[in-house]
Amino acid sequence: xxxxxxxxxxxxxxxxxxxxxxxxxxxxxxxxxxxxxxxxxxxxxxxxxxxxxxxxxxxxxxxxxxxxxxxxxxxxxxxxxxxxxxxxxxxxxxxxxxxxxxxxxxxxxxxxxxxxxxxxxxxxxxxxxxxxxxxxxxxxxxxxxxxxxxx
Numbered sequence: 001x002x003x004x005x006x007x008x009x010x011x012x013x014x015x016x017x018x019x020x021x022x023x024x025x026x027x028x029x030x031x032x033x034x035x036x037x038x039x040x041x042x043x044x045x046x047x048x049x050x051x052x053x054x055x056x057x058x059x060x061x062x063x064x065x066x067x068x069x070x071x072x073x074x075x076x077x078x079x080x081x082x083x084x085x086x087x088x089x090x091x092x093x094x095x096x097x098x099x100x101x102x103x104x105x106x107x108x109x110x111x112x113x114x115x116x117x118x119x120x121x122x123x124x125x126x127x128x129x130x131x132x133x134x135x136x137x138x139x140x141x142x143x144x145x146x147x148x149x150x151x
Contacts, residue, residue, distance in 0.1 A: 067148045078142035082124065084131055088145040089113065101139040103131055 060077035080100035083089045086107045092099050093113045101122045102108055108118035125135035129150045136144055144151075 074142065076142075080140060080142045082136055082139050082141040082144045084124065084128075084136075084144065084146035084151050087147075100141050101136065103128060 062075070062077060063071055063073040065071050079097075081088070081092050081097065082101040083092060083099045084103045086104045089099055089102055089104055089108050090113065093108070098114065098117070099108070099121055101124050102118075103124045103126070105118060105121065105123045108114045108121055109116075114121070122139055124139075125132040131146075131151070
């Protein structure tokens with residue numbers, strides 16, 4: 001005995017409708033994947049203008065705002081910077097300078113920073129967050145950089 005199922009009976013249940021929908025989608029994707037490659041885009045005869053990527057060198061900033069919004073200005077770019085945090089040491093060395101003093105001499109001695117030349121940088125007396133102010137002043141800095149809430 002042969003059973004024939006009509007289309008209406010095939011899509012009568014939600015699970016059969018989902019299965020039929022998935023089969024139709026799969027067939028459409030298969031046909032699309034087997035189709036010929038699209039024609040390549042036409043090549044334009046006009047030349048594309050080159051992009052000018054030159055930029056002017058940055059000028060040293062002599063005015064900054066602290067975290068409280070107070071503006072601080074220096075008469076000239078600082079040359080003697082005393083660092084009270086490792087982040088400052090890293091930044092100063094990355095800019096091609098040597099700190100005038102540091103509270104983290106072990107970090108400066110890292111070969112990625114100053115290596116053996118770190119021994120030439122004076123160490124600020126005191127402990128982290130309690131650096132000796134007179135020790136800092138004796139280094140005659142143009143700028144002292146620390147951390148908000150600590151220094």
